[in-house]
Amino acid sequence: MARTANPFRPGFNAAPPAFVGRxxxxxxxxxxxxxxxxxxxxxxxxxxxxxxxxxxxxxxxxxxxxxxxxxxxxxxxxxxxxxxxxxxxxxxxxxxxxxxxxxxxxxxxxxxxxxxxxxxxxxxxxxxxxxxxxxxxxxxxxxxxxxxxxxxxxxxxxxxxxxxxxxxxxxxxxxxxxxxxxxxxxxxxxxxxxxxxxxxxxxxxxxxxxxxxxxxxxxxxxLGLLTRDEAEQALREPAADAGRPLEPDATRELATASGGYPYAVQLYGHHAWRASAGSDRILREHAVAALGAARRELEEGLYVARWNDASEREREYLGAVARVLARTGEATGGAVAAELGKAATEVSYLRDRLIKKGTLYTEGPRLLFITPGMAEWVAGR
CATH class of the missing domain: 3.40.50.300 (P-loop containing nucleotide triphosphate hydrolases)
Incomplete structure (x- = not known):
């Protein structure tokens, strides 16, 4: 069977086929x-x-x-x-x-x-x-x-x-x-x-x-994360234009896993396209198969790079954020400081540094990892 070009482009500086949300x-x-x-x-x-x-x-x-x-x-x-x-x-x-x-x-x-x-x-x-x-x-x-x-x-x-x-x-x-x-x-x-x-x-x-x-x-x-609708659009349109449409449940699976992070949207779409080779549509089973492959690539690339870019104190802070998220599902600056046994004012500079580096971001009072899946990876170290 002739190879059909993959429309998704997970490389940095690579223009996505659908530039949405901007x-x-x-x-x-x-x-x-x-x-x-x-x-x-x-x-x-x-x-x-x-x-x-x-x-x-x-x-x-x-x-x-x-x-x-x-x-x-x-x-x-x-x-x-x-x-x-x-x-x-x-x-x-x-x-x-x-x-x-x-x-x-x-x-x-x-x-x-x-x-x-x-x-x-x-x-x-x-x-x-x-x-x-x-x-x-x-x-x-x-x-x-x-x-x-x-x-x-x-x-x-x-x-x-x-x-x-x-x-x-x-x-x-x-x-x-x-x-x-x-x-x-x-x-x-x-x-x-x-x-x-x-x-x-x-x-x-x-x-x-x-x-x-x-x-x-x-x-x-x-520029921040894409909304859920924008992430789905960024997945759905290139696949349809390339002749292998995404089923709605596959689209939802990939968009949810991506967390709206544009690089991850392209990475998950790329692996779903590969998993669906030989099919005329991308099904949920293809999307599920893509999750594991994309996660391994994130672990070996972005997670390690951002961890290595953090100082020892910043890594301690990231570990505390990951543990609080794993235990309660929500992390705030105060909760992370308590996890570290410190006053919030003592560690706020670490929070600010990690936000400026692009490892963490805020959503109201909540602290989150910008790269999907990184919280679990850090918690498991």
Missing amino acids: DRLLDAVREALAVAALDGRTPRPIVITGTRGVGKTVALGEAAVLAATDHGWPTVHVEVRPGRDFTPLLTERIVAAGHLLQHTTADDRRHPVVTGGRIGASALGVGGEVEVHLERREPGPADPLEAALRGTMRVAMAEGAGLVLTLDEVQYAQRAELAGLTAILQEHMADGWPLVVLVAGLPSIREPRRTVTYLERGEWHE
Whole structure:
């Protein structure tokens, strides 16, 4: 039997076939693009926060798709790396985008994201690529990043076009370097550059010592877990589109197991598709078989990674949360502190750290593990 492509994509940074539950963010992107393209103003930056696996990088990609398909604008994308300056790479790609704008038409630009000298279009499924040859020049006295932005914006405005700039993993950026970029952006707000800026990072970028004024005044969007209906939609639509629909009870089984965590939704859907090979539908028995396979993968991957990322004191706190959940079904900060024999104020910093890391999250007064099944795994250690 010929293999049928699995529509679910559990890899990080992999765009899911159904990007659900993020309508408010996508509407904000459309509005920012309209402000820049039609109103002649530079919109406020859009800042996306959330724990790992909730779709921040995917959201940046969706913004690039909207810019290309709706306006013919390219996107310059840079992922910040720990301990490395991002400004030189950003400068180079902004210059490349200026060449692209100068030497292509709007129709040609219905695809590209500038990630290097060669600009690929495969991410949007249209094929082809544009090769940009940059002329090496000696840097002038002006700041290279500002000069690159000035030049590219001048070309964009002459061509009746614009640019989207996306900066990912911004929690790794040095504050001084980030402040340098935002100072340039703030200085030129009055120039009406057709420039839409989106940055994404972990919740820690909200900390006063990490953020900068320009971003504080941006439009903030925190991505969290999907609702039950959204999780079911994210499972149901790709399976149906790929020709192997999910039975309702199978959908419910998988959505419940996922806990609404977007990465887990894709992982459970992936294993249910594999378990149903040879069938024309995904049945509950396939979903049940998928639970064990997905759980093993979570145990060997995310659970271990997040446990290893925790300090000894944080592990003690996680163990207390897991024990309280196992015993009572509900954990609060006070109950966890009592389990540790401490006052709540003595261990609240551990709670806050683990929330910022994305290992725990709050639902009202309740404390929960964001990765489904991790509480049981920690309790069993």
